[in-house]
Amino acid sequence: MESTALDHWLSDLNLPTWRYYEEVGSTNDIALAWLDRDAPDSALVVAGHQTHGRGRLGRTWISVPEAGLAFTLIVRPNAQSPFPVERLTALGALAVTQAFKAGFGVDAHIKWPNDVLIAGRKVCGILVELAWQEEQLQGAVVGIGINVGRAAVPPAEGLHYPATSLEEALGHPINRWEVLRRVLEAFLAWRSRLTDPEFMAAWEQHLAFRGEWVQASDGLNPPLVGRVEGLSPEGHLRLRLEDGSEYRLSAGEIRPLPAPFAESSGGEDA
Incomplete structure (x- = not known):
C-alpha cells in the first residue's frame, strides 16, 4: 500500500x-x-x-x-x-x-x-x-x-x-x-x-538567529557567547563576541540566549 x-x-x-x-x-x-x-x-x-x-x-x-x-x-x-x-x-x-x-x-x-x-x-x-x-x-x-x-x-x-x-x-x-x-x-x-x-x-x-545572541559550544572548549552574523565561505558560523572580535565556529552547536541577556548586551544595536 x-x-x-x-x-x-x-x-x-x-x-x-x-x-x-x-x-x-x-x-x-x-x-x-x-x-x-x-x-x-x-x-x-x-x-x-x-x-x-x-x-x-x-x-x-x-x-x-x-x-x-x-x-x-x-x-x-x-x-x-x-x-x-x-x-x-x-x-x-x-x-x-x-x-x-x-x-x-x-x-x-x-x-x-x-x-x-x-x-x-x-x-x-x-x-x-x-x-x-x-x-x-x-x-x-x-x-x-x-x-x-x-x-x-x-x-x-x-x-x-x-x-x-x-x-x-x-x-x-x-x-x-x-x-x-x-x-x-x-x-x-x-x-x-x-x-x-x-x-x-x-x-x-535561511539561517536561524541572525543578529541574535547565542551560546556556542564545540565540545572541546568552554562555551562562548556571541551574536550570529552569518556564515564564512567555508560554512562556519560567524559570531561577534562580547569584546567585539569575530569567532568562526567550525563544529558544535548553538542555543539562543534569553531576551534579558540580549538587552544587557546592547540588543540589536550593539
Whole structure:
C-alpha cells in the first residue's frame, strides 16, 4: 500500500532508484550498506517507521509510525555534480526549508549546523555520514528526519531542544509523502549547485538567529557567547563576541540566549 503511494508521488522525479521499507532500524544504515555495494548517486531509502534513528553527537531520533518521515539520500562524487562534503548537511536543511515554504507556505530556518526550526522549535534533523574504502571517499548518505504529524513530537521532558511538527504549523494534517516529494524536488534542484554563490546565499538567508545572541559550544572548549552574523565561505558560523572580535565556529552547536541577556548586551544595536 505505502509503496504504491510512493510510486504516485515519486514516479516523475527522475530518481535513479529507490527502496521502501515498512520498518528499519536506521535508513542511514541501509543506505550505507547499499552504497558499499552498487547504489547510484541520488538513490533513495525511505522507511515507514524507523526504530533506531540517530542524530549528531550520539543522540537518538525518535520516529513515530505514520507521523514521522525518515529517509536517506545517497550522494556519490561524479563528474557532473560537485561534492563538497562540508555542504551536504546544509543541502538537506536547505531542501527542507524551501520545501516547507514553496509547498506549504511555512517559514522555516536552519539552526546551524543541522536542524530545521519552525517558530524556534525543531521540526527536522539531518545526519550526514561518509563512506570510505581505505583512503578513498566512496560517497555519503544524507539522512533526514521530519516531524510531520503532531504525534511525531516527543514528550517535552525527553527533549534536548523544544520541538514541533509541520502539522502544528499548518493547523491541519498533511500527507507525509507529499512532504517527501517536496523535499526531494528541492534537494535534486540544489544537488549540482553546491559550489554556486547562490547556494551559500540561500543557506545564509535561511539561517536561524541572525543578529541574535547565542551560546556556542564545540565540545572541546568552554562555551562562548556571541551574536550570529552569518556564515564564512567555508560554512562556519560567524559570531561577534562580547569584546567585539569575530569567532568562526567550525563544529558544535548553538542555543539562543534569553531576551534579558540580549538587552544587557546592547540588543540589536550593539
